[in-house]
Amino acid sequence: MAAIGILIKIFIVANVLMGAVAYLIWVERKIAAYAQDRIGPNRAGSEFGIPFGLLQPLADGAKMLLKEGVLPAYVNKPLYLIAPVIAIIAALLGFAVVPFGPVGPNQVMDFQIAPYVDIGILWVFAVGSLAVYAVILAGWSSNNKYSFIGGLRSSAQLISYEIPLGLSILGMVLITGSLDLNAIIRWQNEHHVWGVFVSPLGFIIFLVSAFAETNRLPFDLPESEQELVGGFHTEYSGMKFGMFFLGEYVHVITVSALTVILFGGGWDLWGLLPYLNYKDVGWIAAIAKLSVFSVKVAAVILFMMWIRWTLPRFRYDQLMDLAWKSLIPLALLNLFATAVVLQIVRG
Numbered sequence: 001m002a003a004i005g006i007l008i009k010i011f012i013v014a015n016v017l018m019g020a021v022a023y024l025i026w027v028e029r030k031i032a033a034y035a036q037d038r039i040g041p042n043r044a045g046s047e048f049g050i051p052f053g054l055l056q057p058l059a060d061g062a063k064m065l066l067k068e069g070v071l072p073a074y075v076n077k078p079l080y081l082i083a084p085v086i087a088i089i090a091a092l093l094g095f096a097v098v099p100f101g102p103v104g105p106n107q108v109m110d111f112q113i114a115p116y117v118d119i120g121i122l123w124v125f126a127v128g129s130l131a132v133y134a135v136i137l138a139g140w141s142s143n144n145k146y147s148f149i150g151g152l153r154s155s156a157q158l159i160s161y162e163i164p165l166g167l168s169i170l171g172m173v174l175i176t177g178s179l180d181l182n183a184i185i186r187w188q189n190e191h192h193v194w195g196v197f198v199s200p201l202g203f204i205i206f207l208v209s210a211f212a213e214t215n216r217l218p219f220d221l222p223e224s225e226q227e228l229v230g231g232f233h234t235e236y237s238g239m240k241f242g243m244f245f246l247g248e249y250v251h252v253i254t255v256s257a258l259t260v261i262l263f264g265g266g267w268d269l270w271g272l273l274p275y276l277n278y279k280d281v282g283w284i285a286a287i288a289k290l291s292v293f294s295v296k297v298a299a300v301i302l303f304m305m306w307i308r309w310t311l312p313r314f315r316y317d318q319l320m321d322l323a324w325k326s327l328i329p330l331a332l333l334n335l336f337a338t339a340v341v342l343q344i345v346r347g
Contacts, residue, residue: 021249022057035309069238079141084240087134087247094127101290106281120181132158142235150231154222160323165209167331171199171338185266195263201334203263210255217308256300267293
């Protein structure tokens with residue numbers, strides 16, 4: 001029975017993620033339209049009395065499924081076909097240990113696919129790093145110079161920014177004494193302080209590195225349509241292209257959830273609402289915590305979208321200089337300073 005429950009939870013979470021991705025694309029198109037002083041999608045659904053083009057994601061999904069999947073003649077077919085599969089599987093596996101609500105023996109249920117994983121943050125980083133294989137394989141197997149350059153850029157970018165990304169969270173790991181994401185939320189809830197206030201430099205480094213890890217502007221050098229047509233997925237069409245798109249947005253959701261968990265207090269709201277203490281149980285407490293967590297994640301996602309349509313793209317040398325000459329030294333400094341302060345405080 002436990003296995004059936006886990007399978008049901010996986011099915012629900014995966015479908016909610018896919019639905020969220022579909023409407024996040026709609027939201028991003030609306031934000032882009034607002035930034036560019038135009039309207040954006042507003043027709044799909046109007047014939048049924050549904051406003052704001054809310055059926056646009058369904059039309060886009062149908063287009064992806066029905067569009068002809070072109071297979072170029074000179075690609076390496078096995079690698080070409082497996083690359084988008086790796087992209088979406090790596091993104092979904094990373095979300096498996098993300099607690100999106102309360103987890104514990106007395107809770108109504110564990111709002112986490114794989115609860116009680118003591119090294120949850122390491123799992124996310126380990127699985128997330130596999131996504132680079134999808135980009136590299138897609139670029140190399142496409143037999144296209146633009147795709148190949150995009151794959152090379154991505155490999156250097158992701159490997160570079162994984163270092164400050166990993167170092168940035170070590171301050172919170174030292175402070176909370178755990179790699180378990182639930183324990184990190186519990187520490188913030190018990191002390192009524194969010195991670196952004198006890199490790200502000202770590203938060204900034206994590207956020208900047210997260211933009212680079214998800215290939216979002218101003219760090220979208222692997223795609224860079226002005227230079228590389230479409231980058232690593234230039235030769236992809238139909239649902240194969242859609243799988244890269246889905247993987248990217250699921251990765252954005254996962255990174256936003258990690259930002260909230262590590263530095264935003266998880267579902268903690270400084271005691272402003274009842275039923276938000278980690279000891280509170282029951283359906284009212286669970287719904288309140290799930291709602292607060294979801295709103296925080298949505299706020300981080302909207303911030304990432306706003307940045308995309310606000311800042312210009314970095315040059316490639318600026319991208320690499322930022323990682324190796326700025327973020328990595330600052331991350332090491334943050335780790336050292338955190339260790340010193342903890343040693344003094346705990347004596």
